[in-house]
Amino acid sequence: MKNRYGATDEVGCFELHDEGITGLADPSGLFLTRRDVAVPGTCLTVTLEGRRPLVAEVQSLTVDSQIPPAPDRLRSGDLRVSMMLAVLEQRGRISALGKRDIYSATVGGVKLTEPAADLAIALALASAASDVPLPKNLVAIGEVGLAGEVRRVTGVQRRLAEAHRLGFTHALVPSDPGKVPAGMKVTEVADVGDALRVLPRSRRGKASQDAPGD
Numbered sequence: 066m067k068n069r070y071g072a073t074d075e076v077g078c079f080e081l082h083d084e085g086i087t088g089l090a091d092p093s094g095l096f097l098t099r100r101d102v103a104v105p106g107t108c109l110t111v112t113l114e115g116r117r118p119l120v121a122e123v124q125s126l127t128v129d130s131q132i133p134p135a136p137d138r139l140r141s142g143d144l145r146v147s148m149m150l151a152v153l154e155q156r157g158r159i160s161a162l163g164k165r166d167i168y169s170a171t172v173g174g175v176k177l178t179e180p181a182a183d184l185a186i187a188l189a190l191a192s193a194a195s196d197v198p199l200p201k202n203l204v205a206i207g208e209v210g211l212a213g214e215v216r217r218v219t220g221v222q223r224r225l226a227e228a229h230r231l232g233f234t235h236a237l238v239p240s241d242p243g244k245v246p247a248g249m250k251v252t253e254v255a256d257v258g259d260a261l262r263v264l265p266r267s268r269r270g271k272a273s274q275d276a277p278g279d
Contacts, residue, residue, distance in 0.1 A: 106193030109204045109233065110185035111224035112177055118220070118227035120204065122172040123182065125189040127165040145180070149187040149209060156213030157187075157257050159194050180208035181218040184237060187257060197264050204228045205237040205260065213257040215239045225249065237263065 079086045106125040111118050146169050153159045169190065171177055177186075184207040192199050206224055208216040217239040225236055229246035236251045237260055245251040254260045 103198035103201050105196045105198045106189055108185040108189040108192065108199055109228075110177070110182045111204055111206055111228050112175075112179055112182060113220050113224065116223075118224050119175070120228060120231055120233075121175045121177060121182070123177070123185045123189040124170055124172065125186075125193040126168040127162065127190070127193045128168075130164060130166045145177075145183060146186055146190075148211065149183060149190055152209055152211060152213055152257055153187055153191055153194075157191060157261055159191060162190070162194055165194070179218075180216075181206055181224075183207065183209035184215060184254075184260060188237075188260060188263070191261055192264065195264060199263060200235060202232065202234045203237070203263065204233050204235075207237070207239045207254070209257060215254050215256055215260065217241065225251065 079088055106127075108123050109120060110123060111120050113119075146167075150162055150167065154162050167190070169186070185205040187209055188199060188205050204224075206218065206221060208218055210216055221238055221242045222244055225238070225242065225245055228236060229249045234249060236245075236249060237254050238251055240253045240255060242251060242253065252263075
């Protein structure tokens with residue numbers, strides 16, 4: 066017999082042990098890799114599963130293709146990643162992506178299906194392509210359109226509160242995020258070009274300078 070209390074969009078997270086199933090009060094840690102040193106190709110975002118915010122990590126890797134002219138495209142969430150690759154090449158001027166093998170995944174196997182993860186996917190790909198890590202304690206939230214614009218998403222304040230609770234100090238968000246947690250630096254970005262400015266200027270253009278045919 067099962068009884069249901071609360072809203073129907075509430076999501077429960079559970080872990081299976083030898084002794085049975087136990088509830089997870091704080092599941093975000095399952096989808097993160099904690100490191101002392103930042104690594105290129107990783108970006109954090111906050112997804113909403115029902116009403117529950119979960120911090121998740123996007124990882125990307127780009128390497129020179131060994132089988133030209135058809136590089137591999139291996140990733141979870143094919144459509145969104147393909148769209149972000151196209152936006153980065155056309156709007157972000159990162160031309161080297163077209164001749165590289167691209168690998169993209171999430172930590173812990175979490176599936177990011179909502180568009181709010183677009184900005185994190187794009188930044189992870191750009192970071193991997195330029196071999197430059199994003200700043201530590203950064204989360205990126207926002208839908209990215211084909212014109213390169215960063216669109217508003219629902220629940221930004223709830224997402225920021227969860228990121229702040231877990232110790233993240235900097236966030237990239239669409240315009241007009243509303244009230245933000247005290248002590249958290251929140252940067253509004255209008256498009257992908259604005260977001261790419263978080264990469265160090267000295268190495269940011271590395272990928273775009275690798276012109277095909279050189």
